Amino acid sequence: MSSSTITVTVKLFAAYQEVCGVPELIMQFPCDTPVKAVRDHLIAENPKLIPWCHFTRFGINLIFVEPETLLQDGDEVVLIPPVSGG
Numbered sequence: 001m002s003s004s005t006i007t008v009t010v011k012l013f014a015a016y017q018e019v020c021g022v023p024e025l026i027m028q029f030p031c032d033t034p035v036k037a038v039r040d041h042l043i044a045e046n047p048k049l050i051p052w053c054h055f056t057r058f059g060i061n062l063i064f065v066e067p068e069t070l071l072q073d074g075d076e077v078v079l080i081p082p083v084s085g086g
Contacts, residue, residue, distance in 0.1 A: 004031055006073035010038055015081045019046045029071060035060060036067035038077050052081040 010025045017023055020042065029037060035058045043049045058065050059078035071077070 005029065006031055006033070006071055006075075008038070008071055008073075008075045008077050010042075010077045010079065012079065013081070015049065015052055016042065016079050019048045033071050034068045035065060035071055035077060038071075039067075039079055042079070055082045056080060 005028050007026060007028050010027055012020055012023055012025065027038065027041070029041075039053070039056050039058070043053055057080040058067060058069070059080060060069060060071070060075050062076075062078075
């Protein structure tokens with residue numbers, strides 16, 4: 001692996017898991033990639049996720065973060081779509 005890339009584990013829940021069909025993905029990105037790029041990449045591959053684009057929250061290593069937070073090699077990323085209940 002080049003030192004100019006990072007590898008992250010992406011945990012998928014709710015709509016993301018349903019559409020992607022798996023509970024987790026291992027993904028590679030260039031260094032200095034913001035966490036929102038994970039969401040954007042998944043939406044580009046799975047347009048059914050577009051409705052959740054502006055409502056998704058982000059977590060890195062069990063901490064809620066802003067969309068512009070930069071990823072680090074080995075991070076565990078969580079995409080948290082809105083959850084409805086009743």
